Amino acid sequence: MSETPEHKEDSYSLPIRRPVTMAMIFLTMVVFGLKSYQGLPLNLMPDISYPTLTVRTEYEGGAPEDIEKLVTRPLEETLSLVNGMVEISSTSSPGLSEIVLEFTWGTDMNVAQQEVRDRLDLFDPPKEVTEKPIILRYDPTLDPVLRVAITGPDLSKEYPNAQERQQHYQRYLAEIRQAAERHIKGDLEGEVGIAQVNIKGGVEKEIEILVDGERLKNLGMTFQTVNNALAQQNINLSGGSLKEGKTEFLVRTLNEYQDVDEIKDTIIGAPHGQQIRLSDVAQVFMGEKDRDTIVRIDGREAVELEIYKDGDANTVSVCRKLKKLFGFKVKEGLVDRIMHFARTQQMSEEQQQEMELRRTLKSRLPEDAKMAIISDQSRFIEGSIKEVQQTAIVGGALALLILYFFLRDLRSTLIIGVAIPISVVATFIPMFMRDISLNIMSLGGLALGIGMLVDNSIVVLESIFRCREEGDQNVDAADRGTREVRSAVTSSTLTTIAVFLPIAFVQGVAGQLFRDQALTVTFSLIASLIVALYLIPMIASRKKLALLSGESVVWMIRAYREARNERHRGRIASLLLVVPIASGYGRTWLHATTLNTFEPLVHLWSGHPDAPPPGLIRKLFRRLVALPAALFLWIVFMFMVLMKMLSFVLISFAFAIGLVIGGVAVSGLGLLKLIFWLPLELFDRSFKWLRRAYVRFLRATLKFGPVLLLVVAFFA
Numbered sequence: 001m002s003e004t005p006e007h008k009e010d011s012y013s014l015p016i017r018r019p020v021t022m023a024m025i026f027l028t029m030v031v032f033g034l035k036s037y038q039g040l041p042l043n044l045m046p047d048i049s050y051p052t053l054t055v056r057t058e059y060e061g062g063a064p065e066d067i068e069k070l071v072t073r074p075l076e077e078t079l080s081l082v083n084g085m086v087e088i089s090s091t092s093s094p095g096l097s098e099i100v101l102e103f104t105w106g107t108d109m110n111v112a113q114q115e116v117r118d119r120l121d122l123f124d125p126p127k128e129v130t131e132k133p134i135i136l137r138y139d140p141t142l143d144p145v146l147r148v149a150i151t152g153p154d155l156s157k158e159y160p161n162a163q164e165r166q167q168h169y170q171r172y173l174a175e176i177r178q179a180a181e182r183h184i185k186g187d188l189e190g191e192v193g194i195a196q197v198n199i200k201g202g203v204e205k206e207i208e209i210l211v212d213g214e215r216l217k218n219l220g221m222t223f224q225t226v227n228n229a230l231a232q233q234n235i236n237l238s239g240g241s242l243k244e245g246k247t248e249f250l251v252r253t254l255n256e257y258q259d260v261d262e263i264k265d266t267i268i269g270a271p272h273g274q275q276i277r278l279s280d281v282a283q284v285f286m287g288e289k290d291r292d293t294i295v296r297i298d299g300r301e302a303v304e305l306e307i308y309k310d311g312d313a314n315t316v317s318v319c320r321k322l323k324k325l326f327g328f329k330v331k332e333g334l335v336d337r338i339m340h341f342a343r344t345q346q347m348s349e350e351q352q353q354e355m356e357l358r359r360t361l362k363s364r365l366p367e368d369a370k371m372a373i374i375s376d377q378s379r380f381i382e383g384s385i386k387e388v389q390q391t392a393i394v395g396g397a398l399a400l401l402i403l404y405f406f407l408r409d410l411r412s413t414l415i416i417g418v419a420i421p422i423s424v425v426a427t428f429i430p431m432f433m434r435d436i437s438l439n440i441m442s443l444g445g446l447a448l449g450i451g452m453l454v455d456n457s458i459v460v461l462e463s464i465f466r467c468r469e470e471g472d473q474n475v476d477a478a479d480r481g482t483r484e485v486r487s488a489v490t491s492s493t494l495t496t497i498a499v500f501l502p503i504a505f506v507q508g509v510a511g512q513l514f515r516d517q518a519l520t521v522t523f524s525l526i527a528s529l530i531v532a533l534y535l536i537p538m539i540a541s542r543k544k545l546a547l548l549s550g551e552s553v554v555w556m557i558r559a560y561r562e563a564r565n566e567r568h569r570g571r572i573a574s575l576l577l578v579v580p581i582a583s584g585y586g587r588t589w590l591h592a593t594t595l596n597t598f599e600p601l602v603h604l605w606s607g608h609p610d611a612p613p614p615g616l617i618r619k620l621f622r623r624l625v626a627l628p629a630a631l632f633l634w635i636v637f638m639f640m641v642l643m644k645m646l647s648f649v650l651i652s653f654a655f656a657i658g659l660v661i662g663g664v665a666v667s668g669l670g671l672l673k674l675i676f677w678l679p680l681e682l683f684d685r686s687f688k689w690l691r692r693a694y695v696r697f698l699r700a701t702l703k704f705g706p707v708l709l710l711v712v713a714f715f716a
Contacts, residue, residue: 012479015538022538026422026531033425036432042316043439044381046516050509051103053116054136055079059129060095068092070126075099075133078123082115105507136195144198145309146319147375148326149295149302150176153368169301170203170288175366176303177202183364184305187357193313193321201295202303207260208287209278216281220271226278229268260284297372304374314437319378325358326371331382388443395447396420399454404676405683410669412461415539419457419531426527427520436516445500445520452496452525456489456532464540478541486533493529497522554655555582555648589644597637 015022055075059067072090076099080088087102103112113135120133152172159165177199185197211226239251257263264279278284295304309318323330399420404413427446436442464481472480503518505511559581563574701707 012475013482013537015482015534016475016479016541019538019542022534026426026535029426029429030422033428036428037425039432040428041314041437042378042381042385043314043437044384046437046439046441046513051105051107051109051112053101053103053109053113055099055101055116055120055133056136057097057125057129057133058095058131059097059126062095064092064094067095067097071097071129072099075120075123078119079116082112082119084112143377144306144375145315145377146305146307146322146373148305148307148322149297149372149374150180150305150365151297151300151302151370151372152176152366153370172366172368173201173301173303174203174205174288176369177204179364179366180303180305184361187361187364188305188307188322188325191321191357193310193318195308195310195313197308198306200293200304200306201291201301203291204289205286206289207263207284209263209282209284211282219269219276219281221269221276221281226268226282229266229278230263233266260286297374302372316378316381319376321354323373323376324354325361327358327362328371328373384440385438385443388440388447392443392447396454403454403458405680406687407462407465408680408684409465412465412540415461415536416454416457418539419535420454422535423524423527423531426530427524430523431520434519436519439516441514441517442520445517446524448521448524452493452528456493456528457536459485459489460532460536461540464537474543475541478537481540482533482537489532490529493525497525500525554651555585556652556655558582559585590641593637593640597633597640 057071057075059071062070072092075097076088076090079085079099079101082101084103084107085101086104088099089102090097090099101112101116103109116135120135123133125132152169155165155168159168180199180202185199188194188197209226211223213223216222216226233255234257235253235255237253239253242249242251264277264284266278267275268278268281269276295302307318307322309315320330400413400417403416404410407413424446431442460482463485464477467477467481467484468474500518500521503511504515504522506514556578559578560574562581563569563577564571567574567577569577
């Protein structure tokens with residue numbers, strides 16, 4: 001019993017029976033993959049977040065031994081009771097104490113940080129420690145992710161005198177330093193992902209008091225007397241409360257210095273009944289703090305901002321955000337520019353806040369202040385990732401070239417060329433869902449997945465190609481070829497997944513380092529399997545595109561076919577007859593359109609020929625109705641003619657462009673075939689010789705009995 005075509009068509013696999021559905025599914029994967037790629041962060045290495053906290057305490061002027069005795073050891077004893085901590089280490093340096101707490105892997109660092117903060121509240125620091133201990137979520141030994149220099153204007157034209165120019169420039173540096181400390185530092189540290197901002201360079205103002213020791217000694221006073229007098233008269237204390245009815249007022253004693261003159265008038269004592277003011281024994285003026293760091297850029301002094309990121313923040317994202325806030329140009333990739341162009345003009349709330357903060361930062365600084373980037377860690381990361389991406393692209397191109405050398409079939413090579421990017425883009429979707437960044441490890445796993453993708457696709461495509469050589473049509477070859485190797489391809493892919501996937505469950509630094517690679521390899525292998533089993537047979541089963549004769553064909557091709565097939569003219573004569581035949585098409589269309597448009601109007605004006613003649617009133621009524629109808633139909637007719645002419649011009653223009661592109665493509669393919677003809681011929685003959693030699697060697701080897709023993713010995 002023969003199988004009917006309908007029954008045979010139903011027995012085909014899903015990709016062959018439902019090509020449109022498969023095309024829409026893969027198109028959806030491409031769209032979501034590109035959107036996921038836009039949201040993937042860039043990193044040099046995977047996010048290795050060590051479960052550590054750093055407690056920093058500043059003790060200005062303290063020696064390392066004093067800091068060790070008064071700060072570090074008491075803090076270590078207080079913090080040693082925190083739950084989940086496995087190791088505590090400390091460093092005592094001049095003026096600074098740093099204690100590093102290391103916790104077990106998997107510890108919730110937010111809970112650990114809160115517990116450390118609770119333990120710090122029990123610590124009673126010495127009186128010399130003016131600031132409370134602070135908790136850092138980042139490693140203070142690492143370099144800042146971004147260093148920005150802020151300089152003043154060029155004053156060489158306004159102040160030719162070098163000394164005068166230097167004085168005015170120092171004033172600018174003082175303003176910039178003050179704005180950075182009071183406003184910019186706080187604004188930036190309030191942003192997500194930024195841990196701390198350190199300020200270096202510039203000029204810091206301070207009140208200097210130069211005491212005359214001899215005069216102070218003659219008055220019977222000491223330096224401690226001056227210190228106590230200044231401390232007692234520069235206070236801001238609570239003065240209790242006052243009640244008036246149901247209202248309670250809080251009273252404070254405000255007696256802080258407001259300017260230098262108030263400090264000069266401070267009474268420091270009254271020996272022999274005479275009041276002595278500070279100005280009598282000392283010089284008081286606004287001076288500059290001693291500078292331990294001088295920052296220069298292009299030979300000019302500047303104020304430097306050192307910006308550190310949170311331990312779990314992305315370096316590239318933080319640097320891009322900061323560069324946008326400071327007004328620096330940010331480079332975007334092709335996909336980022338396409339997505340940015342596709343967005344609507346309406347800004348999100350986050351973008352509006354970013355623009356507002358950018359204007360605020362600009363307003364904090366003097367108008368003539370300029371900014372420049374000193375160092376940017378994201379540049380090295382983006383450069384390294386770009387190198388890995390280019391290497392993956394070159395590897396894919398070489399894989400296609402080698403495949404073309406073996407198959408010598410451009411259509412099969414192009415099928416693999418379409419399958420590779422679709423599989424790569426589809427891998428970005430689970431990567432985005434699992435918060436995997438683009439780093440060296442994940443891109444390396446993606447490159448491994450590309451290699452396996454080529455393997456799977458080649459196996460399926462070669463099976464289809466073999467079935468086609470055995471006499472099957474495109475559809476039958478695609479169906480039978482895929483069915484025969486489906487189990488083998490799936491098994492080989494699953495065995496590779498079984499090797500890589502367990503790495504994602506490893507704990508510790510090794511697990512965090514290789515997790516991204518293992519998951520990316522797994523995701524790319526799954527994508528490659530789906531592409532090989534569904535996309536490859538769907539494309540391989542398609543027939544070549546052919547233009548149908550009739551109205552759906554471009555008028556030039558339609559006229560040429562009519563001259564060749566119906567009038568049996570030669571090629572040159574057919575080309576010469578294209579315009580006259582096409583003119584006939586135009587006249588035919590114009591005549592038919594005119595009849596279809598105005599024939600109802602003619603019947604309305606004069607009546608139907610077979611109908612009895614209408615009366616006078618009916619005749620007048622018909623003609624009164626026909627006049628506006630005629631005007632409306634004439635407008636519609638002219639609009640149809642105009643649209644037909646416009647479509648004619650556009651179709652002709654598009655056909656001409658397509659003809660040029662097609663000619664260039666055909667010429668390019670012909671040139672490539674000419675260039676690759678000799679290498680392909682040499683490769684084909686060498687491969688055939690190697691295959692024949694291998695067959696002879698294999699036959700000779702199988703006849704030799706001890707070969708199996710030699711194989712076992714070599715294996716051992």
